[in-house]
Amino acid sequence: MKSVKIRKSPRRNRRVFGRLLLLIIAAIFLVFAGRFAYIAVTGHIAGVNLTKRSQKKYKADAVIHAQRGTIYDSLGNVLAQDINAYSVYAVLSHDYVGPNKKPLYVTDKKKTAKVLSHYLPLSAAKIYQQLTPANRAAYQVEFGGAGQNLSLSIKRKIEKEHLTGIYFNESPTRLYPNGTFASHVIGIAQAPKGKESNNQGLVGVMGIEKYFNKQLAGQDGYRNFARDSYGYAINQKQSKVKTAKNGQDVYLTLDSRLQSYLESLLTDVNKKYQPKSMNAVLMNAKTGEILAASQRPTFNASTKKGIDSIWRDTLVEDGYEPGSVLKIATLAAAIDSGHYNPNQYYQSGSIEVGDKKISDWQTSGWGMIPLSQAFARSSNVGMVKLEQTMGPKVWQEYIRKFGFLKPTGIKLPGETAGTLQYDRPLDQATTSFGQGINVNVMQMLQMTSAIANNGTMIKPQILSGINQDHQLKPIKAGKPIKTSTAKSVLQNMEDVVYQDYGTGQVYQIPGYRVAAKTGTAQITDPNGGYLTGTSNYIFSVAGIAPADNPQYILYVTLKQPQNMTDSAENILAQIFNPMMKRALEYTKKAEKDPQQQVKVTSVISESTTSAQKKLTSLGLQTALVGSGNLVVQQLPKAGSIILPNQRVILMTNGAMTMPDVTGWSKNDLLKLAQLTGIEIEIKGSGYAYHQSLAANGLLDGVKNIKVQLK
């Protein structure tokens, strides 16, 4: 009886249980159906509008990014360029698998580390360490700076190794190949902060990058249909494409050779004497081209190190009291307006203006001296005398004529106009030696250009042109003074350097005639009056050379050296003299053999035949790496100045092949190595006669080539 019941009820239980399960299944299927319908119809999940969100995403993916223009120096060297940089990362999580649970993470860490060490500046052991993080739950790892900013060719090489779990992120990056190099002038472009950077182009936030952002940025194009994340059109029939308009190239007047030299000089002085700030600008006296310009503190544009120390381009954005260098203008105004009698004697040392005493830098003065010595001795009293003779109206007129109180119009962002305090006679008097007037560095250069150019003032220019059209035209900024005036001021500036009473004797450069004016400007104390102390000044010098035929104007300022172990003139001379000398030597060399130099033109993207024809017509030799029909790279780069008959190596599309290097110089071989990335072992000296890899041999995969010279 009992057993029957037991047997029967389990069957009943099973049936009821089965029906129960089926009921649950039916209920869950209904929930699914409802959920599908809900998502599809309302289009909202957790308050998020799915349609809006996905359309936005598709639209963003449909943007065709314009490439940002390149910034070149006057020789065609790249100062800033858009590149696609890649950063490598390794996925470690075992959750990352493909279909069939195929691993998409790093499976062989030792091998991966070894292979990666061939391409990254890290040892295999270090990479292995990164691949085995202490935190075992880490999903993916990166390799710090070593794994970033990889070039396309390195990325391709790594990809060819077929390592599982190794992936790349691509990001448009602005490359500043020279590091610390007119950093605040060129500026930087970066992805706008706080936005999804991958859908945004770069924006210039400083310097030329900012001023010419519109031209450099170009215009993004778009496809007006939705695109997938691989970039393929979803419905090609409706495709309407607006191609991206790439940004225009910007050519600057800077000369990389001089700029690099200036940077190294400034860096040395900066390290030794630790000034609060420095500015230095070298300008072509005849054309107004800014050849080199920099400031301290500055930053390294490729690493961005130091960028937060100062964001201002102090060359144009900072107004300051120039001090005695402004006496150039005072003297010029007095001479030009006929109020200068060089033989008139005056009592130096001090003078009362209003109820205030104005003193010379040597407070005891030099006794009774003629006005002709006032400029070279940098006598404040002498300048006040000149100003008083001219009268405030005439002097103010010349301040205006010299271009002060309004921006020079140099194409850099945020140029300050300057200010003038001119109400009281005391103010009018102090202006004569550069106090009570605020100027910027470019205004000072512009003013000095009038002296160098027989009275005609030349606008300082940093931009030589945009796109192909980059022939700089000098712009005259009026003629504030007569030719004769300019000549006698120049003579006075020479006296500063060559008279035994001149304040700038330290600026003599053997072999060249230099004209200069020194300055020691007081710094306004925020608490009223001026700061005191031996180093609390802006020391400066403005020089013209050669004095008989002015080529260059160099202006250097140095603010508050914190480690003043030398006199201010001696510190400034460590920048002024070598810099001016280097510039003068370049001119001399160019004048000596004007025919002996060739400027390489760009032949990239041209057919090999037309490229070879073009370069041969310049008197250069060519050599092809590869058997393609288009030039993709060249070395030396466009704009480089080289000697005739030198070899320009052209890399073509398609596979790289070995050229016949017979007769090549060591220099040519090094260029080949640089271009192909293949190590070339050079034995002997002279010219090549034997190569380990035969001509037209494939270079792919070759690691080392031996070449013998004799």
Added chain:
Amino acid sequence: MWKKFQKSKIQYLDYWLLIPYIVLCAFGALMVYSASSDLMSIRGMQPDAYFTKQLVFIVLGFVLMMFTYFLKLTVLRNRFILFGATFIIFLGLLFLLGFGRTINGAAAWIPIGPLSIQPSEFAKLLIVLYLANMLAHKENDLTEGMVDNLKLFFKPVLLVAGIIFLVLIQPDLGGASILAAVMIVMFFGTGMSYWYGFSAITLVTGAVTLLSNVLRHVRISTKVTSYKLNRILAFLHPFKLENMGGSQLVNSYYAINNGRWFGLGLGNSIQKRGYLPEPYTDFILSITTEELGVIGTLVILGLLFVLLARIFYLGIHTDKMYYTLLCYGIGTIIFVQTLFNVGGLLGILPITGVTLPFISYGGSSMLVLAIALGIVLNISAQEKKAKTATTS
């Protein structure tokens, strides 16, 4: 004789099972082609590479299903075969644990020639066969009490628990959950008071609901280190964790939303082109909804439900405990896989990487399901035959 028997068995074919199965497979192959062809050509492979493979598996599956259909079901209760198969699966799982990690990580497949076999897929069916056999053997000793039954079935349940553990530490949470569900259903389906089963299901559902509600209030961290946790939590806050594992669900939502009722048309999915990873496996139903609309998806879900309902119907109506347990077990495999897959892409459950039965691309799964259906078809035929025998 054998031929005659075969012929006679053909007439017992259960079309409630066969037709939904064939339509689902065809639907699946079509969607696999649509979802994978673009990706294939982008990866530089033949656009129909996966489609062709899937067709091969469907045909192979069909052959295996018919083979199982004509098989005598007693063969599946043969000790040597069952133990042998269990032994092989055990070995396979141990192999994955031991060597899998060093050779190819925690991948759940073993390469055998051109094929790769997923032992955990076969483990599902084997557990059903094994448990059904072991539990049905003790039919005569059954009682209504749970404790008594637990004692009775202690050994087989322990063995199955061992296999589940091996799958769990692979790690394959989805696979282990399916196996556990099968074990629980079959254990409570033996005939003990259905209140126990009902309570167990209520308990599990309640616990899951409670847990997800607790997790919903866990403060989410956006640190990379908490990736694993975030991946589980992602389904609760997909938009907040879009870059931390939530993007799959977000893109699944986009796909469903793009589809609306009638879809963008076959082949027109946007989301399959790189937005949704593996559109031909885990998220094939999202892509289906995008291309064929909610209507198309409801057809698939409807067919799956017909299939499930038929399997459970057979289990409910047979008098043989062995058959019942086989039906419940196989039904549970299909149902739980559907639950995890669809629940995942709808944001109801975490995404566990479980494929959709008959539709998703995948060889092992297709073959196992075909064999399982062959078994159910066989049961159906046996029942029909028995019925005709008693009535005639």
